Amino acid sequence: MSIARALSNALSGLAATARGTETIAANVANVMTPGYARREVALSTQVLDAGSGGVRIDGVRRMVNDALLSETRIALAARSEGDTLAAFFNQVEDAVGLPGDAGAISTALTQFESALIAASVRPDEDLRLANVVETAASLADRLNAASSTVQDARTQADISIGRQVMTLQTALEQVADLNRQIASFSSGGQDISALHDERQAVVDRIAEIVPMRSIPRDFDRIALFTAEGAVLLDGLEPARLSFAPVGVLTPGMQVGSGGVSGLIFNGDELSGETLRLFTGGSLGAAFAIRDSHAPQVQMELDALAHDLYRRFSDPAVDPSLASGQPGLFTDDGLAAAPPPALGLAGTIKINLAVLPDSGGALWRLRSGLQAGVPGPVGDGDLIVRLAQALNSVQAVAAPGPFTGRHDASGLAADLEARVASRRLSAEAEATRQGVRAANLSERLMAEGVDTDGEMQRLLQYEQAYAANARVIQAIDDMMNAILKV
The missing domain is CATH 1.20.1260 (Ferritin)
Known part of the structure; x- marks a missing residue:
């Protein structure tokens, strides 16, 4: 040499x-x-x-490791979905309560029942009659608060959808721009590792919103598809996504009934079943809360509210009532609509006829809600019938989310059990997905630096x-x- x-x-x-x-x-x-x-x-x-x-x-x-990176992204999307749903169901459980909780609906119902029993023994005591009104109002307030929590959760989910869609659109445009830069610089023989890093970080952010897969293309470009097959980017022009938040949602605003926006994907509106292309991440979870989970809880609250309304508006219980007239509970002062009576849990109120501050009188609990004159002060038959109506086992009005025969307490217990079961299932799934995502992330980190x-x-x-x-x-x-x- x-x-x-x-x-x-x-x-x-x-x-x-x-x-x-x-x-x-x-x-x-x-x-x-x-x-x-x-x-x-x-x-x-x-x-x-x-x-x-x-x-x-x-x-x-x-x-x-492209295969491991892809699986990690899918797992991160599932974790994001699980965390979002678990947070929602915890919020609902806090609003509905659990048996024994001071603020639970079932606790308010028990206190109302106790007040009726105490008043039936001494119907002449205005203090006991006032306690019936107070506990009935507290029960209505608990239903109002739970309904408000559910609708607030729907509204927040709707706002979250708008933010996430904007983030997703911006991120897709960034990936498309990085694709152009990488293709341009790679042809010139320059080191483009930093651009690859930046693109990977942007795609990772997208993956938490919607589960997706990255497919390599010519000139070091990538194409992005959701896990269900929707094309987010294939070439240099990303898909066009938009969403118009409603602002404030009410129980009557549901998918298919107008007033609720869907996801606009390349000019087509996706809602209901067509949204399956975007399920699996935080975006899909927000749509599920707004369009499915929260309306289901609202229907159950409305069914419980209607059951209370129906029990006390029966002329067989209070002969002073004509058919169709509201009894102790009203729909904001009016007669309630038949089932499913959307939103009744948020508007159920005590009949003004028994509220002295609103021109009513306590004696109507003894003599009848529509009685013209007070009856004997010692007559507690109506109050006894009110208590019996609360405890009687009746078939649940259809259509609705409940079936079978229940007393009022049993129906409330069924509602609380459903809410608790969903919360437990959501937390278990969130934990499982969190562990899986953490394990995959650790493996990915181990293959890193x-x-x-x-x-x-x-x-x-x-x-x-x-x-x-x-x-x-x-x-x-x-x-x-x-x-x-």
């Missing part, structure tokens, strides 16, 4: 070690940077005139640097010796 070739080999080795140490420094510095992928210098043997010509730097490779491994590679580069430096030093010594001769 000639001195010139030996010097060329050594210099190429020094250049390779210098590039390698730069890569290690970048890896260690970005060990916690989202979207960053470990770099390795790609080297190959350089051949000159059919002989060894040292080492050639072919570029810097990003070390990414390992500082111990980077230090070992740095030692190898140092040894290679020293070896190449010794070759150059030896050549220098040889040249000096030749020149002295």
Whole structure:
């Protein structure tokens, strides 16, 4: 080997070690940077005139396990969905309450029942009659508050959908722009690893909103599809997504009945079953809360409210009432609509006829809600019938979410059991998906930057640097010796 070739080999080795140490420094510095992928210098043997010509730097490779990254993104979307639904069902359970809770609907119902029993023993005591009115009003207030919580959750879900769609559209445009930059720079032979990192971070943000898969395309571009097959980006133009939040939702505003917006996808409105293309992430969870889970809870609250209304508006219980007239409970002062009576839980109120502050009188609890004159103060028959109506086992009015025969307490217990069961199921699913996402994320991190491994590679580069430096030093010594001769 000639001195010139030996010097060329050594210099190429020094250049390779210098590039390698730069890569290690970048890896260690970005060990916690989202979207960053470990770099390795790609080297190959350089051949000159059919002989060894040292080492050639072919570029810097990003070390990414694409299959693991894809599964991690799916898991992160599932975790986001699980967390969103678990938070909603916890909120609903807090509003409805559990048996024994001070603020539970069943507790308010029990207190109302106790007040009726106490008043039936001494119907002449206005204090006991006032307690009946107070506990009945408290029960109505609990139903109002629970209904308000459900509709607030629907409204917040609707607002969240709008924010997420805007974020999704912006992120897709960013990926499309990065696709253009990567394709342009890669053709010029430039290092585009940083652009790949940025694109991966943007795609990771998209993946929490909707589960998606990334498919490689020519010129280092990628295409994005939802897990159910909707094309988000394939080429340089992303899909067009938009959504118009309603602002405030009411129980009557449901999918198919108008007033509720769907997701606009490339000019087509998706709602109901057609939204399955976007299920699985936080966006799908928000749609499910707004269009399915919250309306279901509202229907159950309305059914419980209508059951109370029906029990006390029966002329057989209170003969002073004409058919169709409201009894102790009203729909904001009016007669309630027949089942499903959407929104009744939010508008159920005490009949003003028994509220002294509103021109009513307590004696109507003894004599009848529509009685013209007070009857005997010791007559507690009506109050007894009111208590019996509350405890009587009756068939639940159809149509509605409940079936079978219940007393009022049994129906409330059924509602609370359903809410608690959904909360437990949602939390269990959120925990399962959280563990899966954490495990996959840890595996992905393990395949990323390992500082111990980077230090070992740095030692190898140092040894290679020293070896190449010794070759150059030896050549220098040889040249000096030749020149002295």
